[in-house]
Amino acid sequence: MQNLLPFDGIVNYYGRIFTPETADAYFNRLMETIQWRNDEAVIFGKRIITKRKVAWYGNKEFAYTYSNATKTALAWTKELLELKQLSEEKTGEQYNSCLLNLYHTGTEGMAWHCDEERELKKNGAIASLSFGAERKFAFKHKTSGERVDCFLEHGSLLVMKGTTQTLWLHRLPPTKKVLIPRINLTFRTIREH
Numbered sequence: 001m002q003n004l005l006p007f008d009g010i011v012n013y014y015g016r017i018f019t020p021e022t023a024d025a026y027f028n029r030l031m032e033t034i035q036w037r038n039d040e041a042v043i044f045g046k047r048i049i050t051k052r053k054v055a056w057y058g059n060k061e062f063a064y065t066y067s068n069a070t071k072t073a074l075a076w077t078k079e080l081l082e083l084k085q086l087s088e089e090k091t092g093e094q095y096n097s098c099l100l101n102l103y104h105t106g107t108e109g110m111a112w113h114c115d116e117e118r119e120l121k122k123n124g125a126i127a128s129l130s131f132g133a134e135r136k137f138a139f140k141h142k143t144s145g146e147r148v149d150c151f152l153e154h155g156s157l158l159v160m161k162g163t164t165q166t167l168w169l170h171r172l173p174p175t176k177k178v179l180i181p182r183i184n185l186t187f188r189t190i191r192e193h
Protein backbone atom coordinates (compact mmCIF):
# COMPACT_ATOMS: atom_id res chain seq x y z
CA MET A 1 0.00 0.00 0.00
CA GLN A 2 1.32 3.44 -0.97
CA ASN A 3 2.55 5.80 1.78
CA LEU A 4 1.22 9.37 1.40
CA LEU A 5 4.08 10.72 3.54
CA PRO A 6 7.55 11.12 1.95
CA PHE A 7 9.39 10.30 5.23
CA ASP A 8 9.10 10.08 9.05
CA GLY A 9 5.70 8.38 9.21
CA ILE A 10 3.16 6.20 7.43
CA VAL A 11 -0.25 7.28 6.15
CA ASN A 12 -2.22 4.84 3.99
CA TYR A 13 -5.39 5.90 2.21
CA TYR A 14 -7.64 2.94 1.33
CA GLY A 15 -10.19 5.11 -0.52
CA ARG A 16 -13.87 4.18 -0.35
CA ILE A 17 -14.37 0.88 1.45
CA PHE A 18 -18.21 1.07 1.37
CA THR A 19 -20.70 1.44 -1.46
CA PRO A 20 -22.38 4.88 -1.41
CA GLU A 21 -25.62 3.23 -0.16
CA THR A 22 -23.90 1.53 2.78
CA ALA A 23 -21.96 4.70 3.60
CA ASP A 24 -25.23 6.72 3.56
CA ALA A 25 -26.83 4.17 5.91
CA TYR A 26 -23.90 4.40 8.36
CA PHE A 27 -23.99 8.21 8.22
CA ASN A 28 -27.70 8.20 9.12
CA ARG A 29 -27.36 5.58 11.87
CA LEU A 30 -24.41 7.42 13.44
CA MET A 31 -26.31 10.72 13.35
CA GLU A 32 -29.20 9.06 15.25
CA THR A 33 -27.45 6.74 17.68
CA ILE A 34 -24.29 8.54 18.82
CA GLN A 35 -24.47 10.70 21.95
CA TRP A 36 -23.19 13.84 20.22
CA ARG A 37 -22.09 16.66 22.53
CA ASN A 38 -20.55 20.04 21.90
CA ASP A 39 -16.90 19.83 22.83
CA GLU A 40 -15.82 21.89 25.81
CA ALA A 41 -12.23 22.97 25.73
CA VAL A 42 -10.04 25.10 27.95
CA ILE A 43 -7.73 27.23 25.85
CA PHE A 44 -5.43 29.73 27.60
CA GLY A 45 -7.58 29.28 30.72
CA LYS A 46 -10.80 30.19 28.94
CA ARG A 47 -13.65 27.68 28.66
CA ILE A 48 -14.97 27.52 25.11
CA ILE A 49 -17.70 25.45 23.46
CA THR A 50 -16.91 24.24 19.96
CA LYS A 51 -19.54 24.19 17.19
CA ARG A 52 -18.25 20.77 16.14
CA LYS A 53 -19.78 17.89 18.11
CA VAL A 54 -17.83 14.98 19.56
CA ALA A 55 -18.28 11.62 21.27
CA TRP A 56 -15.93 9.12 22.89
CA TYR A 57 -16.54 5.34 22.97
CA GLY A 58 -14.44 2.40 24.10
CA ASN A 59 -14.01 -1.17 25.38
CA LYS A 60 -14.00 0.10 28.97
CA GLU A 61 -14.83 3.37 30.72
CA PHE A 62 -11.46 4.76 29.63
CA ALA A 63 -10.72 8.33 30.66
CA TYR A 64 -9.26 10.41 27.88
CA THR A 65 -7.99 13.96 28.17
CA TYR A 66 -7.86 16.18 25.10
CA SER A 67 -8.35 19.92 24.65
CA ASN A 68 -7.67 20.11 28.42
CA ALA A 69 -10.88 18.24 29.31
CA THR A 70 -11.29 14.65 30.53
CA LYS A 71 -14.03 12.45 29.09
CA THR A 72 -15.16 8.94 30.02
CA ALA A 73 -15.75 6.43 27.22
CA LEU A 74 -19.29 5.20 26.52
CA ALA A 75 -20.03 1.54 25.67
CA TRP A 76 -19.83 0.56 21.98
CA THR A 77 -22.97 0.73 19.84
CA LYS A 78 -23.74 -2.01 17.29
CA GLU A 79 -22.56 0.16 14.37
CA LEU A 80 -19.35 1.23 16.11
CA LEU A 81 -18.43 -2.40 16.86
CA GLU A 82 -19.02 -3.33 13.20
CA LEU A 83 -16.90 -0.39 12.03
CA LYS A 84 -14.15 -1.15 14.55
CA GLN A 85 -13.96 -4.77 13.38
CA LEU A 86 -13.86 -3.77 9.72
CA SER A 87 -11.14 -1.16 10.39
CA GLU A 88 -9.12 -3.82 12.24
CA GLU A 89 -9.45 -6.31 9.38
CA LYS A 90 -8.51 -3.74 6.72
CA THR A 91 -5.57 -2.18 8.58
CA GLY A 92 -4.27 -5.28 10.37
CA GLU A 93 -4.19 -3.37 13.69
CA GLN A 94 -6.29 -3.51 16.89
CA TYR A 95 -8.15 -0.62 18.52
CA ASN A 96 -9.91 -0.24 21.88
CA SER A 97 -11.57 3.17 21.59
CA CYS A 98 -12.99 5.69 19.15
CA LEU A 99 -13.23 9.46 19.04
CA LEU A 100 -16.04 10.74 16.81
CA ASN A 101 -16.38 14.22 15.32
CA LEU A 102 -19.41 15.78 13.63
CA TYR A 103 -18.72 18.82 11.44
CA HIS A 104 -22.06 20.41 10.51
CA THR A 105 -20.65 22.34 7.52
CA GLY A 106 -17.29 23.22 5.99
CA THR A 107 -16.96 26.21 8.33
CA GLU A 108 -16.18 23.71 11.11
CA GLY A 109 -12.76 22.07 11.03
CA MET A 110 -9.87 21.08 13.27
CA ALA A 111 -6.65 23.07 13.76
CA TRP A 112 -3.10 21.68 13.37
CA HIS A 113 -2.42 19.05 16.03
CA CYS A 114 -1.00 15.60 16.59
CA ASP A 115 -2.64 12.79 18.55
CA GLU A 116 -0.02 11.79 21.07
CA GLU A 117 -1.83 12.22 24.39
CA ARG A 118 -0.38 10.36 27.40
CA GLU A 119 -3.26 7.88 27.41
CA LEU A 120 -2.56 6.72 23.84
CA LYS A 121 -0.20 3.90 22.98
CA LYS A 122 3.08 5.43 21.72
CA ASN A 123 3.22 5.27 17.90
CA GLY A 124 -0.05 3.30 17.89
CA ALA A 125 -2.03 3.19 14.65
CA ILE A 126 -5.07 5.48 14.26
CA ALA A 127 -7.74 4.40 11.76
CA SER A 128 -9.95 7.17 10.38
CA LEU A 129 -13.36 6.51 8.76
CA SER A 130 -15.21 9.34 7.01
CA PHE A 131 -18.92 9.65 6.15
CA GLY A 132 -20.75 12.52 4.48
CA ALA A 133 -19.06 15.58 2.98
CA GLU A 134 -15.70 15.02 1.27
CA ARG A 135 -13.12 17.20 3.03
CA LYS A 136 -9.45 18.02 2.56
CA PHE A 137 -7.08 16.56 5.17
CA ALA A 138 -3.59 18.07 5.49
CA PHE A 139 -0.25 17.00 6.98
CA LYS A 140 2.70 19.23 7.92
CA HIS A 141 6.11 17.96 9.03
CA LYS A 142 6.94 19.38 12.49
CA THR A 143 10.48 20.53 11.64
CA SER A 144 10.83 20.78 7.84
CA GLY A 145 7.32 22.17 7.28
CA GLU A 146 6.84 19.76 4.31
CA ARG A 147 3.15 19.58 3.35
CA VAL A 148 0.98 16.73 2.07
CA ASP A 149 -2.76 17.02 1.34
CA CYS A 150 -5.39 14.41 0.56
CA PHE A 151 -9.18 14.22 0.29
CA LEU A 152 -11.27 12.01 2.56
CA GLU A 153 -14.20 10.61 0.58
CA HIS A 154 -17.64 9.44 1.78
CA GLY A 155 -17.18 5.91 3.16
CA SER A 156 -13.39 6.02 3.07
CA LEU A 157 -10.65 4.68 5.37
CA LEU A 158 -7.26 6.21 6.18
CA VAL A 159 -4.66 4.95 8.65
CA MET A 160 -1.89 6.96 10.35
CA LYS A 161 0.86 4.89 11.94
CA GLY A 162 4.56 4.61 12.82
CA THR A 163 6.02 7.99 13.82
CA THR A 164 3.28 10.05 12.10
CA GLN A 165 1.96 11.57 15.36
CA THR A 166 5.46 12.23 16.71
CA LEU A 167 6.90 13.91 13.62
CA TRP A 168 3.89 15.30 11.70
CA LEU A 169 0.89 17.52 12.45
CA HIS A 170 -2.48 17.15 10.73
CA ARG A 171 -5.58 19.28 10.37
CA LEU A 172 -9.00 19.47 8.75
CA PRO A 173 -9.01 22.90 7.06
CA PRO A 174 -12.25 24.89 7.17
CA THR A 175 -13.80 25.63 3.77
CA LYS A 176 -16.72 27.74 2.55
CA LYS A 177 -17.24 25.34 -0.38
CA VAL A 178 -18.71 22.50 1.74
CA LEU A 179 -22.30 23.02 2.89
CA ILE A 180 -23.15 19.52 4.13
CA PRO A 181 -22.14 17.62 7.29
CA ARG A 182 -19.35 15.12 7.77
CA ILE A 183 -18.83 12.47 10.43
CA ASN A 184 -15.31 11.23 11.22
CA LEU A 185 -14.38 8.26 13.42
CA THR A 186 -10.84 7.75 14.66
CA PHE A 187 -10.19 4.33 16.17
CA ARG A 188 -7.31 4.47 18.64
CA THR A 189 -5.49 2.40 21.26
CA ILE A 190 -5.58 3.57 24.87
CA ARG A 191 -2.75 2.15 27.02
CA GLU A 192 -3.91 -0.42 29.56
CA HIS A 193 -1.86 -1.63 32.48
Ligand SMILES: O=C(O)CCC(=O)C(=O)O
Nearest residue numbers: 099101110115172184186
Ligand atom coordinates in the same frame (compact mmCIF):
# COMPACT_ATOMS: atom_id res chain seq x y z
O1 LIG B 1 -11.97 14.83 11.07
C1 LIG B 1 -10.90 14.31 10.74
O2 LIG B 1 -10.74 13.76 9.64
C2 LIG B 1 -9.71 14.32 11.66
C3 LIG B 1 -10.04 14.34 13.11
C4 LIG B 1 -8.80 14.32 13.95
O3 LIG B 1 -7.73 14.62 13.54
C5 LIG B 1 -8.92 13.90 15.35
O4 LIG B 1 -10.04 13.61 15.82
O5 LIG B 1 -7.90 13.84 16.03
Ligand SMILES: [Fe+2]
Nearest residue numbers: 113114115170
Ligand atom coordinates in the same frame (compact mmCIF):
# COMPACT_ATOMS: atom_id res chain seq x y z
FE1 LIG C 1 -6.17 14.07 14.94
